[in-house]
Amino acid sequence: xxxxxxxxxxxxxxxxxxxxxxxxxxxxxxxxxxxxxxxxxxxxxxxxxxxxxxxxxxxxxxxxxxx
Numbered sequence: 364x365x366x367x368x369x370x371x372x373x374x375x376x377x378x379x380x381x382x383x384x385x386x387x388x389x390x391x392x393x394x395x396x397x398x399x400x401x402x403x404x405x406x407x408x409x410x411x412x413x414x415x416x417x418x419x420x421x422x423x424x425x426x427x428x429x430x
Contacts, residue, residue, distance in 0.1 A: 372409035377422060377430060385414045385428055 368379045382405050390400050395418075404417040407430070414426040 382414050390418055
């Protein structure tokens with residue numbers, strides 16, 4: 364079964380797969396290897412236009428990217 368999840372808010376449409384890809388790019392840009400990424404938690408806050416992330420159980424208030 365194939366499924367897609369989109370979040371729509373105030374005229375914006377966000378593909379959750381794209382959010383995951385953006386988070387993986389941040390992980391890699393920090394010098395990490397994708398195979399070392401065991402768990403990703405994403406918290407998309409459309410009212411802020413931000414997606415907060417937690418990599419392998421570690422995150423902070425500064426762990427976000429703009430959408």
